[in-house]
Amino acid sequence: MTTPVLSLRGLSTRFGSNWVHKGVDLDIPPGEVVSLVGGSGSGKTTLLRQMVGLLTPTEGEVRVFDEPLFAGSREAQRQRRRRFAMCFQGGALFSAFTVYENIAFPLREAGIATEAEIRELVALKLTMVELLPSHAALMPAELSGGMIKRVALARALALEPELLLLDEPTAGLDPTRSASFVALIRDLQQQLGLTVVLVTHDLDTLAALSSKVAVLAERRILAFDSLEAVMQVDHPFIQEFFLSERSARALARAQGA
Amino acid sequence: MADAIRTPELHLSEGCLSPAGDWTLLALASHANRLRQELAGAKATRWDLSALNRLDSFGALLLWRAWGGRLPADMVLPDGYATQFERLAAMDEAPVPRPPRVGVVDVVAGLGGALLGLFAHLGDFLALIGRLALDGLHLLGRPRNWPLKEFSANLYKVGVKAMPVSALVGFLIGVVLSYLSALQLKAFGADIFIVNILGLGIIRELGPVLVSVLVAGRSGSAMTAQLGVMRVTEEVDALTVMGISNYIRLVLPKVMALSVAMPLLVLWTSAVALVGGMMSAELQLGLSYGYFIETLPKVVPAANLFIALGKGAVFGVLIALVACHFGLRVKPNTESLSANTTASVVTSITLVILVDAVFAIATRSIGVPL
Known part of the structure; x- marks a missing residue:
């Protein structure tokens, strides 16, 4: 098995007295495009910000390229940070x-x-x-x-990062621009062999880009698999998120394209 | 990690150059100069890229430059790398335009632009006052629309919250002024004139100007920054769309608050400064508190107090107007925000001192005992 590019180990986050995440584990293998989905307020962006070290989790550890994010000297950390990049919303x-x-x-x-x-x-x-x-x-x-x-x-x-993190890459774009931006990301990902982690609300983006989907609900990763497999999971949130009428249309559109 | 970085190398054998290892930005970090020289010095007829482990666009660019902007005729190019060079070829056809050079004409044009900018500022400032006056007239018959909540919030922010710092500064200035004057007066045996010097100096001049400088730095900059960020986040536009006048909601309460708060702050600061001066005089010259307090009203006519309060109100209005003027000019970028905040503070302090000079001339025959 290849070493994961990014892994979260027992990540827990608390804001005040409210636990946002509790024991999140996630391994992202190289070359994958992973979409992080979840209801609003489920802490997707928080998780993304923890992955790049903007926020420190209350418990647990973030490892990038098989090393803890904050390990080593200043120079070692700088070298590590150069290997991933983030696009803000x-x-x-x-x-x-x-x-x-x-x-x-x-x-x-x-x-x-x-x-x-x-x-x-x-x-x-x-x-x-x-x-x-x-x-x-x-x-x-x-x-x-x-x-x-x-x-x-x-x-x-x-x-020339190896890992790219995208926060809502298509938010605020009209459908045409959104589609062309998604196509651009997909082309670049294939050409450069990037590993991509994205947070999105947009099912069109999700269906067109992701090779794997991680569902964040109930403070943990509920499912982490290909889109088809995730859709089979019997859980109220997943059912509602993917199998509503609107979602079905979006997914059918993406498969037709 | 599993795939450690392989040092980028350049091998030459029988006229065939073959780059090997990782030719990536990360790997090239400490080898770029050496490889640039090796590439420049190399005389090769054939190229072989099959020994490369990884190639990114920086590595590709180094090779592309060494080849003079085209693929060598005789080369081994693995499929995966072909797109890199296609992109470089496409890029060469559409280079980034260089920024234009700055010439003499541009310097002259810049000078003219600065002058015109000054006129634009004056025009905008005048327009701001005009809008405020018109909105004020409009409000006269509609007490329901008066921005009283904003007014009281601003009064608290610029007035009450400024009291500790202005008291501290005032007290220390009073002590220092009294101490320095006492040293001189002692030499002439004119000790009792310390009351005249402190009373007139602090109440008439120092109090209002000192408070203005403090308030311009403290509240003026805050007002500019607040309005500026509201411009950046389109909050000002949102108000306009709702049909709510920015001038009534944002500018007027600030101007009103400062015009009320400033005279009060002047009074407060001058009082504390006089207390400081009084304590210093007692320690340095042995002048009793009772004598100081008794003499003060005799040597400083009450007119000075009214001049000080008037100055405070005028300076307050000026600072608020300048702050709002620059705040509303902020463009949606960080540079503009910082430039306008700086300009706001510098302009309001300069303007206050200019207007203070006008006051000094206009009131030269009032309240000065001859």
Whole structure:
């Protein structure tokens, strides 16, 4: 068995006196696209933020690339952090920087590539996310929602991560843009062999992208399997989430496509 | 981890160059310079990429540059890597445009832009006052619409909460001023004039200006930042869409609150500063508290107090107006927020000192014992 890229071990989270998670275990093997679903308030985004170390779980441990997230020296942690990247829901682009500077920023910080190489790498990332070179000079405030997502993706890919975490990648996009963004993520995932973890509410996105689905409910991972297998699980939340009329339409659409 | 990083290498055998190991950003971190030189110095007729373990776009870019922007004629290219170079070829056809150079004309244009920007500021500021006046007139007949809750909340924030810090600063300034003056006065045997100096200086000048600087830094910046963030998060727009005037809800309560709170803060701070000065005078010169308190009203005419209160109100209105003016100009990015907050504080302090000078000239014959 291959070592998991990301694993959660007995993760528990408490906000005040309220346990959000209790003993969450999850192993994400390399090359998979895992969708994390759950009702609102079930702590999906919290879990995602714990995976990247923005939040510390009350109990339990997050391991990335088979090492604890916070193990080792500063330099070792920095090296480890370079191997994964996250796209935030609102893009989280640096609003004082142009698109070019936003994508170049992590490369400059890494200090490996020369300035001329950075120019070309930025151009390359822009073509990868299907943006035009002329967009490089724009400020984040001048971009549309779909473009912000693409620039955020380009910035996340700048350091060639092996693991990509996406928080609501298609939230706030119209269906056409959403579909093309999903196609883009899928193509890039296949080309680059990324492991992807995403949180989503959107069943179209879920059905089109994920190779595995993790259902978060009742403070733990209820099921973690392929979409078809998860849908067979007999649990009220899963039944309601996947088998409602609206969901059935979305899933049928995705399978037809 | 299972697949440890393999050092990127470049092997040369019989005119055939074959990169080996991991050619990824992570692996190349400490080898990039060496490999760049090796690639530049290498004279090869054939290339073989089949020994590569991993190749990412940075590694591909290094090779692509060494090849001069096209694939070598004679090479072994495993299928998996072909797309990398196709993308690089596509990228070469659409390079990122370079930012334009800054020339002399741009400097002149920048200067003109700054001047026009100043006029724009003046125009906007005037428009803000005009809107406020119109909205104020509109409110006259409609007491139900008065933003009284916001007013009282602001009064508490800018007034009551500023009391401790202004008292502390006032007290210390009073002590220092009294101590320094006492040293000089002692030399001339003019000890009793300490009351005149402190009384006039603090009540008429120092109190209002000191409080203005404190309030501009404390409340003015907070107002600009608050309005600015509300612009960024589109809360201001939401109010407009609901048909609620931003000026009545956001600007007017702030202006009203500061125009009421400032005179009171001036009174409070001046009083505490005088207490500080009095204590220092007692310690330094042996001037009794009773004498100080008894002499103060005799040497400082009451007109000074009214001038101070008037100044406080005017400065308060100025600070609030400037803060709101800059707050409403914030564009939705962090740079603009910080620039406008800075500009707000600097402008309001400068303006307060300018207006203070005007006050000094206008009231030069009032309240000064000859």
